[in-house]
Amino acid sequence: MPSPLANRLSAETSPYLLQHAANPVAWQPWDEQALALARQENRPILLSIGYSACHWCHVMAHESFEHAEVAAVMNRLFVNIKVDREERPDLDQIYQTAHQMLTERHGGWPLTMFLAPDGTPFFGGTYFPREPRYGLPGFAELCEKVAEAFRNRRADIETQNAELRRALAGTTPTAAASGPLDAAVLAAAENALARAFDPRHGGFGNAPKFPHPVDLAFLLRRDDAALRQMALTTLTRMSEGGIYDQIGGGFCRYSVDERWEIPHFEKMLYDNGPLLGLCADAWAQTGDALYARVAEQTASWVLREMQAAEGGYYSALDADAEGEEGKYYVWNRSEIERLLSPQELALAARRWGFDGAPNFEGRHWHARVTAPLAADELPLLEAARQKLFAAREQRIRPGRDDKILTGWNALMIEGMAHATRIFGRDEWLASAQRAMDFIRHTLWRDGAPPPGRPKAGQANQPEPRSGEHASPPRERGPGGAGHLLATAKDGRAHLDAYLDDHAFLLAALLELMQAEFRDADLAFAIELADTLLARFEDVQHGGFFFTGHDHETLIHRPKTGHDNATPSGNGIAAFALQRLGHLLGETRYLAAAEKTLLLFWPQMRRAPGGFGSLLRALEEALTPPEIIILRGPAAAMTEWQQALGATPQRLVLALPNGIRGLPAALAKPESDRVNAWVCRGVICLPPTANLGSVTN
Numbered sequence: 001m002p003s004p005l006a007n008r009l010s011a012e013t014s015p016y017l018l019q020h021a022a023n024p025v026a027w028q029p030w031d032e033q034a035l036a037l038a039r040q041e042n043r044p045i046l047l048s049i050g051y052s053a054c055h056w057c058h059v060m061a062h063e064s065f066e067h068a069e070v071a072a073v074m075n076r077l078f079v080n081i082k083v084d085r086e087e088r089p090d091l092d093q094i095y096q097t098a099h100q101m102l103t104e105r106h107g108g109w110p111l112t113m114f115l116a117p118d119g120t121p122f123f124g125g126t127y128f129p130r131e132p133r134y135g136l137p138g139f140a141e142l143c144e145k146v147a148e149a150f151r152n153r154r155a156d157i158e159t160q161n162a163e164l165r166r167a168l169a170g171t172t173p174t175a176a177a178s179g180p181l182d183a184a185v186l187a188a189a190e191n192a193l194a195r196a197f198d199p200r201h202g203g204f205g206n207a208p209k210f211p212h213p214v215d216l217a218f219l220l221r222r223d224d225a226a227l228r229q230m231a232l233t234t235l236t237r238m239s240e241g242g243i244y245d246q247i248g249g250g251f252c253r254y255s256v257d258e259r260w261e262i263p264h265f266e267k268m269l270y271d272n273g274p275l276l277g278l279c280a281d282a283w284a285q286t287g288d289a290l291y292a293r294v295a296e297q298t299a300s301w302v303l304r305e306m307q308a309a310e311g312g313y314y315s316a317l318d319a320d321a322e323g324e325e326g327k328y329y330v331w332n333r334s335e336i337e338r339l340l341s342p343q344e345l346a347l348a349a350r351r352w353g354f355d356g357a358p359n360f361e362g363r364h365w366h367a368r369v370t371a372p373l374a375a376d377e378l379p380l381l382e383a384a385r386q387k388l389f390a391a392r393e394q395r396i397r398p399g400r401d402d403k404i405l406t407g408w409n410a411l412m413i414e415g416m417a418h419a420t421r422i423f424g425r426d427e428w429l430a431s432a433q434r435a436m437d438f439i440r441h442t443l444w445r446d447g448a449p450p451p452g453r454p455k456a457g458q459a460n461q462p463e464p465r466s467g468e469h470a471s472p473p474r475e476r477g478p479g480g481a482g483h484l485l486a487t488a489k490d491g492r493a494h495l496d497a498y499l500d501d502h503a504f505l506l507a508a509l510l511e512l513m514q515a516e517f518r519d520a521d522l523a524f525a526i527e528l529a530d531t532l533l534a535r536f537e538d539v540q541h542g543g544f545f546f547t548g549h550d551h552e553t554l555i556h557r558p559k560t561g562h563d564n565a566t567p568s569g570n571g572i573a574a575f576a577l578q579r580l581g582h583l584l585g586e587t588r589y590l591a592a593a594e595k596t597l598l599l600f601w602p603q604m605r606r607a608p609g610g611f612g613s614l615l616r617a618l619e620e621a622l623t624p625p626e627i628i629i630l631r632g633p634a635a636a637m638t639e640w641q642q643a644l645g646a647t648p649q650r651l652v653l654a655l656p657n658g659i660r661g662l663p664a665a666l667a668k669p670e671s672d673r674v675n676a677w678v679c680r681g682v683i684c685l686p687p688t689a690n691l692g693s694v695t696n
Helices: 015-019 032-041 055-065 068-077 089-103 139-152 154-169 184-196 213-220 225-240 269-286 289-306 333-339 342-352 375-392 406-423 426-443 499-515 519-536 569-584 587-606 612-622 634-644 691-695
Strands: 045-050 079-084 111-115 121-125 483-489 492-496 626-632 650-656 675-680
Touching: 015 079, 032 045, 032 079, 045 089, 055 068, 055 139, 068 139, 089 111, 089 121, 089 154, 121 139, 121 154, 139 154, 184 213, 184 225, 184 587, 184 612, 213 225, 213 269, 213 612, 225 269, 225 289, 269 289, 269 406, 289 406, 289 426, 333 342, 333 375, 342 375, 406 426, 406 483, 406 499, 426 483, 426 499, 426 519, 483 499, 483 519, 499 519, 499 569, 499 650, 519 569, 519 587, 569 587, 569 612, 569 650, 587 612, 626 634, 634 650, 634 691, 675 691
Parallel strands: 045 079, 626 650
Antiparallel strands: 045 111, 111 121, 483 492, 626 675
16 A cells, blocks of 8 residues: 655645645655655656646646545545646756657646656646546546556556657757858748738737747847837737736736737736836837836836835736636726716726627626727826726735746846836836845855755755755855755745746846946856856757756756747857856857857757747847946936947946946946947947947
């Protein structure tokens, strides 16, 4: 008989895992204790991966994981492990890829995988109902059949597992290009996006539609006005659609239709940071007030609902409220009529589609822009919006995932800092700096790396659990080796950070320093860059692994260049290292970026779609950014920074007099007036105090 297990999720930090801490399923976290038990008892593992804002994760939990009879079957047959894909993206990447290989279908969440005791999956799917429907078997029945196959067809499973491991290994690129990089792949990517573009509704492809901010940023940087217009059309349709919260600000994760009208209502931090920056860029290019309004409302939503008192940004808002998807966001006619004056009602109904048929489940209205607005109607519409917002604030709110993820925070910090540079909003800069300070003081550790996750087959680790730190943060000592952690909640920071965390944070620091230089940010950027090379670089082949060299040994170690819901860690690492290398004259950073581009170059040439982050790095590898260092009185620099703007191919650091200890490349002489040192490509010009000569 298998050893009896208890549900062990109550000690976890993940809100998603805590949602399952009272299930009758004997859920285990992914740790050596659970994995060792599976090996010792030769029991298969039922791995369930999801996240707190996932609607169908909730559905499967209510149907099966909260059901005593289904739980009894699961507990009898498997070691049941629950994983938050946001805390463990390494596991999610591996098992999503394995699911696609096993089923020849795309995965998603909840991800339900059945593993051999060594962690290799032999069967899987996504959502399964408790009772047979949707052409799917009932979950308890499925569990019985899977366990029977594991008992009676073990040799076949082991053969399949060996093939799967070989297939996973084959996804890691090792053959770098030997020839020079060129711009042909940029044109190929432009053509691929143009072919997929929806000229009527914006975006790419059909429903469901996702924002794809990396692709939009790529198009917005093009010289061709028609390509830029694809990005602007998409941003406009999204900003006017229901995927954007017209009442409270912020973008939802995706639209279930091709018109951006009805979203999947969860709001993710990782989307809203890049989209905030994109709206700022779109306003800078066009002056369209729509983009300024969306940037303002999105930043306000983040400050109001998504920033902890300690400074870090929370992860997500749930799609559901009171057990119903979208209930917090939608309206009925009588409610709107009660809240608004006749004049406000007439305008709001015309503007947001409340005068048409209900557009959500045939019973409710979800606001989206359906009619243009005259300038003199703006105050009345704003009054109506504020009334609806105040009423909505009294509703039972969607759940908030209040863990603080390093990489997602970095994306929002970068978005806030970039928008600050364009709109000049001090409160946005302060928000971004508070978040960065939280990460530096709470999620960055000095000295040797913490105890890593246990390798397969190791004995149980003593407390504190792997990757955790009970000691307070300390300043890093001279020559110490820093170590970044991935997540924090309720004063507890743990889990080794991933490639994306390091790369996104480095890019965010470069943007933050351009908004306002702080020497602590530069020191942190250098430490991060060195850590990135030391812990993640594949020195032999180029590029960066998703997990560090001291990470837990899993069945596969991913190294991918494709963008997904978030940008590619390899792409952002190459871009940020390249920029820091140009800024400081550090050839190690430049060489690592070049090796990354050469590694993924064959893949980009074959099919450039999905490589937007690497393409951004490629652009600057072919044409290095213009580096401008300003030195002089702090008060006099504002005019220069505003005039130089936030041009994509330009990096500007304003270093006021009085800053000490700068690296040699930045240690320009102080002056009683602003002087600029400009490097364009490999040519550096003499310093100048003439602003016009720099902007021309």
